Amino acid sequence: MKPKVSAKDVARHVGVSVATVSNVINNVNKKVSEETRQRVLKAIEELHYQPDFTARSLAKGKSNLLGVLLPITQAGDDESLLLKDNPFYAELLSGIEFEAGQRGYDVIITGIRPEQSLKDWVRKRNMDGVIFLGITPEPFLNELKALHIPVVLMDSHPKQGDCHSIGHDDFLAGKLACQYLMARGHQVIGFLSGGIQTSPVNLKRYEGYQEALKEAGLTSRPNLVLEDSVSFEGGYRMGLRIAQEYEKSRKGESVTALFCAADIVAFGAIKALREKRIKVPEEISVVGFDNLKTCDYLIPGLTTVDQGIYHKGVLAAGILVDDIEGKLEACRHIQLPVRIVERDSVCPPREK
Amino acid sequence: MKPKVSAKDVARHVGVSVATVSNVINNVNKKVSEETRQRVLKAIEELHYQPDFTARSLAKGKSNLLGVLLPITQAGDDESLLLKDNPFYAELLSGIEFEAGQRGYDVIITGIRPEQSLKDWVRKRNMDGVIFLGITPEPFLNELKALHIPVVLMDSHPKQGDCHSIGHDDFLAGKLACQYLMARGHQVIGFLSGGIQTSPVNLKRYEGYQEALKEAGLTSRPNLVLEDSVSFEGGYRMGLRIAQEYEKSRKGESVTALFCAADIVAFGAIKALREKRIKVPEEISVVGFDNLKTCDYLIPGLTTVDQGIYHKGVLAAGILVDDIEGKLEACRHIQLPVRIVERDSVCPPREK
DNA sequence: TTGTAGGCGTTATCAT
DNA sequence: ATGATAACGCCTACAA
Numbered sequence: 001m002k003p004k005v006s007a008k009d010v011a012r013h014v015g016v017s018v019a020t021v022s023n024v025i026n027n028v029n030k031k032v033s034e035e036t037r038q039r040v041l042k043a044i045e046e047l048h049y050q051p052d053f054t055a056r057s058l059a060k061g062k063s064n065l066l067g068v069l070l071p072i073t074q075a076g077d078d079e080s081l082l083l084k085d086n087p088f089y090a091e092l093l094s095g096i097e098f099e100a101g102q103r104g105y106d107v108i109i110t111g112i113r114p115e116q117s118l119k120d121w122v123r124k125r126n127m128d129g130v131i132f133l134g135i136t137p138e139p140f141l142n143e144l145k146a147l148h149i150p151v152v153l154m155d156s157h158p159k160q161g162d163c164h165s166i167g168h169d170d171f172l173a174g175k176l177a178c179q180y181l182m183a184r185g186h187q188v189i190g191f192l193s194g195g196i197q198t199s200p201v202n203l204k205r206y207e208g209y210q211e212a213l214k215e216a217g218l219t220s221r222p223n224l225v226l227e228d229s230v231s232f233e234g235g236y237r238m239g240l241r242i243a244q245e246y247e248k249s250r251k252g253e254s255v256t257a258l259f260c261a262a263d264i265v266a267f268g269a270i271k272a273l274r275e276k277r278i279k280v281p282e283e284i285s286v287v288g289f290d291n292l293k294t295c296d297y298l299i300p301g302l303t304t305v306d307q308g309i310y311h312k313g314v315l316a317a318g319i320l321v322d323d324i325e326g327k328l329e330a331c332r333h334i335q336l337p338v339r340i341v342e343r344d345s346v347c348p349p350r351e352k
Numbered sequence: 353m354k355p356k357v358s359a360k361d362v363a364r365h366v367g368v369s370v371a372t373v374s375n376v377i378n379n380v381n382k383k384v385s386e387e388t389r390q391r392v393l394k395a396i397e398e399l400h401y402q403p404d405f406t407a408r409s410l411a412k413g414k415s416n417l418l419g420v421l422l423p424i425t426q427a428g429d430d431e432s433l434l435l436k437d438n439p440f441y442a443e444l445l446s447g448i449e450f451e452a453g454q455r456g457y458d459v460i461i462t463g464i465r466p467e468q469s470l471k472d473w474v475r476k477r478n479m480d481g482v483i484f485l486g487i488t489p490e491p492f493l494n495e496l497k498a499l500h501i502p503v504v505l506m507d508s509h510p511k512q513g514d515c516h517s518i519g520h521d522d523f524l525a526g527k528l529a530c531q532y533l534m535a536r537g538h539q540v541i542g543f544l545s546g547g548i549q550t551s552p553v554n555l556k557r558y559e560g561y562q563e564a565l566k567e568a569g570l571t572s573r574p575n576l577v578l579e580d581s582v583s584f585e586g587g588y589r590m591g592l593r594i595a596q597e598y599e600k601s602r603k604g605e606s607v608t609a610l611f612c613a614a615d616i617v618a619f620g621a622i623k624a625l626r627e628k629r630i631k632v633p634e635e636i637s638v639v640g641f642d643n644l645k646t647c648d649y650l651i652p653g654l655t656t657v658d659q660g661i662y663h664k665g666v667l668a669a670g671i672l673v674d675d676i677e678g679k680l681e682a683c684r685h686i687q688l689p690v691r692i693v694e695r696d697s698v699c700p701p702r703e704k
Numbered sequence: 705t706t707g708t709a710g711g712c713g714t715t716a717t718c719a720t
Numbered sequence: 721a722t723g724a725t726a727a728c729g730c731c732t733a734c735a736a
Contacts, residue, residue, distance in 0.1 A: 017708075026731075032705070052728090058711095058714095058731095083445060090442035126404065270651070299626050
């Protein structure tokens with residue numbers, strides 16, 4: 001176990017002080033003569049010196065660590081990261097990691113666990129900033145603000161206060177999806193999502209969906225607006241209920257299309273419909289939301305609302321680092337554009 | 353920006369020395385009288401004191417940080433984590449995070465990027481141990497060994513030397529999958545995977561597949577053994593080639609089943625087959641490998657070889673922490689059991 | 705331009 | 721049982 005080489009070793013090797021070594025590393029090129037600078041650099045190379053971030057963190061009060069907070073499965077379960085159940089988080093995390101790496105930061109992840117104080121997690125590692133994925137519990141957020149650490153909220157209500165937020169115009173997106181369906185002749189359109197009142201994102205999408213119907217002189221049917229958990233299983237359960245509605249409805253009055261506020265929900269719903277022998281898209285068309293890679297895997301491919309997940313992750317990390325490094329004046333509230341990605345889960349309605 | 357409370361503050365508040373505070377925190381209950389112990393604990397509570405892991409790392413030479421190294425997309429691409437393309441890594445990472453959290457460690461992730469020295473990444477943060485997901489580049493591995501840090505290799509060749517490894521008996525698994533297909537009447541079975549010679553895992557599965565055929569008195573056809581990247585796209589390309597073979601083969605001699613060495617490959621292959629109007633499973637049955645959640649999303653559901661991904665992650669983190677804490681005598685090489693999970697992508701072959 | 709010295713928050717050693 | 725104090729490796733005034 002050879003002891004790791006420290007700045008002191010480098011200093012001794014060159015015949016200068018540790019301060020000089022430190023200056024070479026930090027002060028881009030001020031304060032140190034070009035000659036000694038080169039000698040120090042050479043020694044660093046030769047000795048394979050690598051500054052210790054732990055010590056540096058302590059001295060500078062800056063860790064170059066970005067905390068990413070991931071939602072976990074609802075209680076009752078084994079309490080694992082939702083990361084494993086919804087590809088959405090993996091894509092996002094991937095984008096975050098990429099940008100963070102580019103800018104010299106490391107990413108550390110954890111689940112948003114209720115019992116444990118999140119603030120402590122952030123404090124004990126002196127994290128420079130954190131990114132919340134998914135819904136952020138209000139109390140945690142307040143804890144964080146007290147720490148005066150840059151925070152980026154993904155997909156939450158824009159008005160969450162003095163943190164950055166990045167999402168999209170969910171109202172518009174919901175409207176867009178619904179209009180897409182109507183443009184293809186659908187009039188009876190169901191809406192499937194997670195809790196509408198508990199999630200501003202779902203609410204906005206719901207309102208957009210409602211608005212689109214209204215503008216077209218249509219109304220939504222309460223029994224076609226379903227809420228359950230944002231998961232495959234939730235989607236499956238809702239799909240089953242839709243299947244029931246479909247079966248018992250009369251000719252010309254049945255659902256012909258579904259707008260699901262998350263791809264993962266659409267996956268579950270489609271599975272349920274198909275098990276009930278209802279054809280997608282021939283009998284019921286489906287539009288999802290997210291544009292996960294998985295949409296391509298399904299047959300038929302899922303037509304959905306793209307929100308550039310990966311890029312969103314990149315952006316989030318970028319903003320966070322910008323703020324950390326003092327390059328930002330005020331809080332940024334970004335609304336990313338969305339667009340419909342057409343695949344094969346939508347077709348014109350057919351008489352029952 | 354209130355300055356964070358340190359051990360010194362606690363000490364002053366109680367009227368003892370920092371050493372005593374430290375002792376209360378670390379030495380379970382030795383060396384400190386029960387009375388002062390309680391007083392210190394009370395102060396910690398009142399002041400919301402939280403030990404600083406950064407400082408602790410420096411002093412103890414232990415960071416309580418676990419590094420997880422994730423493969424990245426092949427060069428040429430935007431060089432992002434494979435995490436975003438294959439749900440496999442998300443499930444694994446989720447398991448790792450869970451167990452790490454339970455045992456008081458934090459997880460820090462990064463892509464295995466060629467240019468950057470991995471060793472430096474590990475050293476600069478004083479990581480206590482690392483877990484490699486996917487294929488591990490040999491040079492990196494050697495760099496790591498020189499650091500004398502516990503390493504867990506996932507799904508690599510068991511003989512990688514003095515690191516822990518965790519995988520399964522891929523030979524048996526391959527054989528199992530192939531036998532499953534043969535038991536349902538298939539005789540002409542294709543094999544789709546990533547590089548067979550470049551990945552011991554694929555090689556073993558391939559050999560198992562060969563062995564099963566051989567034992568049944570069958571032989572594999574070279575034009576049905578395909579290699580491409582382990583990705584949806586790779587699977588898609590191979591599926592296209594299989595479709596070609598299928599079309600040009602004569603009655604009674606065509607492929608009737610495929611064994612894909614990864615679910616993600618199976619997804620791509622199925623997509624290609626279906627686009628070429630070949631029905632799965634009626635015309636070609638498919639067996640995958642991994643048992644990703646996504647297998648359930650597809651229609652038909654993908655019959656596959658389950659390898660308990662999440663649990664594997666939990667185990668990996670467990671072993672790593674055990675080693676870090678000196679609870680392990682020697683290197684552990686674990687072979688997890690596998691089993692077939694039946695869904696709907698396999699049925700008896702049908703005459704063309 | 706370079707070196708000295710104090711400090712970042714903890715732990716560990718050794719007195720008391 | 722408790723307290724001083726020296727590390728840990730680095731940064732940053734300030735002094736030379």
